[in-house]
Amino acid sequence: MIIRLDMQSELPIYTQLMNQIIEGIASGSLQPGESLPSVRSMASDLGVNLHTVNKTYTLLKQEGFILVHRQKGVVINPEGMPEITAEYEHKLHGQLKPVVAEAICRGMSQDQLLTIIKDMYKQIAHGRKENI
Amino acid sequence: MIIRLDMQSELPIYTQLMNQIIEGIASGSLQPGESLPSVRSMASDLGVNLHTVNKTYTLLKQEGFILVHRQKGVVINPEGMPEITAEYEHKLHGQLKPVVAEAICRGMSQDQLLTIIKDMYKQIAHGRKENI
Amino acid sequence: MIIRLDMQSELPIYTQLMNQIIEGIASGSLQPGESLPSVRSMASDLGVNLHTVNKTYTLLKQEGFILVHRQKGVVINPEGMPEITAEYEHKLHGQLKPVVAEAICRGMSQDQLLTIIKDMYKQIAHGRKENI
Amino acid sequence: MIIRLDMQSELPIYTQLMNQIIEGIASGSLQPGESLPSVRSMASDLGVNLHTVNKTYTLLKQEGFILVHRQKGVVINPEGMPEITAEYEHKLHGQLKPVVAEAICRGMSQDQLLTIIKDMYKQIAHGRKENI
DNA sequence: GTGGTCTAGACCACA
DNA sequence: GTGGTCTAGACCACG
Structure with a gap:
C-alpha cells in the first residue's frame, strides 16, 4: 500500500498516516489479519521520526483498528473493526x-x-x- | 445568537468560534448585512482574549463570510456568501x-x-x- | 467629479479621498483654480465624518495640491502643482x-x-x- | 540576507519585513527551496517580537511565497512563485x-x-x- | 470606541 | 527546538 504524506499540510503527519491506514482498510487494500511494517521500518520508509509512527499506531490500537502482538508485530485487527458506538x-x-x-x-x-x-x-x- | 465554547476541546477556540458563526449563517440566525459584536465586546462576552476573536474575524474576512465596514463595524457579507470554488x-x-x-x-x-x-x-x- | 469610497477597503477613507482628488487633478477633471466643496458639504455628500474630510484637505494643503482661502474656500492650487523634489x-x-x-x-x-x-x-x- | 527595519516608519514592521523578503526573492538572494530562519531566531535577530515575524510568515505563506515544511522548517516555495492572477x-x-x-x-x-x-x-x- | 499593531510571557502539540 | 495557540496589557490610527 502506497502512503503519501504532505509535509506542508496543516494536518500533523501522524494524523495523515492514521487517515491513510484507515482508508486502506476501508478500501480493502489492507485486510484484517494482514501485518503492517514495524515502527522502525515504516518510519525509515517514510522518512519520518519513530515517535510519529509510534503515535499513529498507538492511536489506531486505542480505537481498535490494529493489534500489536509482541511476536507477530502489528496487524490489522483480525476480529473485525470497531463498532458504531x-x-x-x-x-x-x-x-x-x-x-x-x-x-x-x-x-x-x-x-x-x-x-x-x-x-x-x-x-x-x-x-x-x-x-x- | 448563542455561542458555546468548550475550553477543554482539542479544537482551538478561534476555530470553534468560526464554526459556530458559519453555522449561524447557514441556519439563518445570522442574516447577510447583520452586524456582529465588536472584537472587544464579543471577547468579553465569551470570556476570551480579544486576539482570539480577532483571529476568528480575520479568517472569516479572508474567506469572504464577513467584512469590516469602516462605519458599520463587522457585518455578515451583505453581497452573499463565498462561491463553490x-x-x-x-x-x-x-x-x-x-x-x-x-x-x-x-x-x-x-x-x-x-x-x-x-x-x-x-x-x-x-x-x-x-x-x- | 464623482468620488467613490470603499468602506470595506483597507485604505483609510481620507487616503482614498486624497488619491481620488489627486487623480482628478491628474486627469484634468479638476483644474487649477477650480474650487472644491467645503469640508461640511463634502462630508455630508459622501456620508463621512467631518474630521475625515478635514484630514484629507490638510494633507493636500501640506503637499501643495490645494489652497485654503478664508473667503474663496478650498481651491486647486492655481499656481500649479508641487515640484518633483x-x-x-x-x-x-x-x-x-x-x-x-x-x-x-x-x-x-x-x-x-x-x-x-x-x-x-x-x-x-x-x-x-x-x-x- | 540583510534586513533593515525602520521602527519610525508608518509601515507596520511585519509589512516592511514582508517587502524585504519578497525583494530578496526577486533579486535572487533568496532562492526557491532555501530555508528561512525560524520565527524565534528571526525575531531575536531583528529585535522584534516573535508574533510580528509570525504574522509576516503567515501572510507570505497565504500568498504562496513560502511554505512551512514540518521537517525543514520555513522555506522559500520550491515549486516557484505565485502566478499572475x-x-x-x-x-x-x-x-x-x-x-x-x-x-x-x-x-x-x-x-x-x-x-x-x-x-x-x-x-x-x-x-x-x-x-x- | 473601533480595529490594527506590537510586546511579553506562557503552554502545548509536533517531530 | 519548532510553529501554533492563548492571555494580558499597551499604543495608535481611524472615524
Whole structure:
C-alpha cells in the first residue's frame, strides 16, 4: 500500500498516516489479519521520526483498528473493526456539522452534497471488491 | 445568537468560534448585512482574549463570510456568501474523505451515512426558514 | 467629479479621498483654480465624518495640491502643482520598489509592467485633453 | 540576507519585513527551496517580537511565497512563485494608480517614470544573475 | 470606541 | 527546538 504524506499540510503527519491506514482498510487494500511494517521500518520508509509512527499506531490500537502482538508485530485487527458506538456517532456529528454548515452557506444543495458522498463511497468501496 | 465554547476541546477556540458563526449563517440566525459584536465586546462576552476573536474575524474576512465596514463595524457579507470554488471543493473532499473512510471501516452503510447528512441538512435548513 | 469610497477597503477613507482628488487633478477633471466643496458639504455628500474630510484637505494643503482661502474656500492650487523634489523622488522609490519586486517574483517581464504603466498614463492623460 | 527595519516608519514592521523578503526573492538572494530562519531566531535577530515575524510568515505563506515544511522548517516555495492572477492584477492596478496619478500631477513625463521603473528592474534583476 | 499593531510571557502539540 | 495557540496589557490610527 502506497502512503503519501504532505509535509506542508496543516494536518500533523501522524494524523495523515492514521487517515491513510484507515482508508486502506476501508478500501480493502489492507485486510484484517494482514501485518503492517514495524515502527522502525515504516518510519525509515517514510522518512519520518519513530515517535510519529509510534503515535499513529498507538492511536489506531486505542480505537481498535490494529493489534500489536509482541511476536507477530502489528496487524490489522483480525476480529473485525470497531463498532458504531454512541461515542463514535457523537464524534462523527462533530466532524460533519461544520462541514455541512459551510456547504449550506456556500449554497450547495443537499443533493449536490449527497452526490459527493455517494461518489466517495463508490470510489472507496469499489477498490474493496477488487482487493478482496 | 448563542455561542458555546468548550475550553477543554482539542479544537482551538478561534476555530470553534468560526464554526459556530458559519453555522449561524447557514441556519439563518445570522442574516447577510447583520452586524456582529465588536472584537472587544464579543471577547468579553465569551470570556476570551480579544486576539482570539480577532483571529476568528480575520479568517472569516479572508474567506469572504464577513467584512469590516469602516462605519458599520463587522457585518455578515451583505453581497452573499463565498462561491463553490474548485479550491473549496478540494478542501471539502479532503475534509470528507477520512470521515467517510472511517464510517465504512466501522460498517456503516451508505444509506445510514446519507441519512445522517440529510438530518443535519434539515436541522440547519429548518432554522433557516424560521429565521427568515 | 464623482468620488467613490470603499468602506470595506483597507485604505483609510481620507487616503482614498486624497488619491481620488489627486487623480482628478491628474486627469484634468479638476483644474487649477477650480474650487472644491467645503469640508461640511463634502462630508455630508459622501456620508463621512467631518474630521475625515478635514484630514484629507490638510494633507493636500501640506503637499501643495490645494489652497485654503478664508473667503474663496478650498481651491486647486492655481499656481500649479508641487515640484518633483528629492523628497518626493525618495517617496516614489519607496512606493514603487515593493510593487516592482512582487511583479518580478511573479514572473512579470519588464515589458509587461511598462505596458501597464503606459496604459495607465494614457488612460489618465486622455481624460486630460477632454477636460482642458 | 540583510534586513533593515525602520521602527519610525508608518509601515507596520511585519509589512516592511514582508517587502524585504519578497525583494530578496526577486533579486535572487533568496532562492526557491532555501530555508528561512525560524520565527524565534528571526525575531531575536531583528529585535522584534516573535508574533510580528509570525504574522509576516503567515501572510507570505497565504500568498504562496513560502511554505512551512514540518521537517525543514520555513522555506522559500520550491515549486516557484505565485502566478499572475486576475486578483493580483487588480491589486497591482490599485497600487499603481495613485502613484502614477501623483507623478502626472507633479509634471513627470511618461518617459521619466518608465526610466525609473526600468532602473529599478535592472537593479533588482542584476542581483538576480549574481546570486544564481 | 473601533480595529490594527506590537510586546511579553506562557503552554502545548509536533517531530 | 519548532510553529501554533492563548492571555494580558499597551499604543495608535481611524472615524
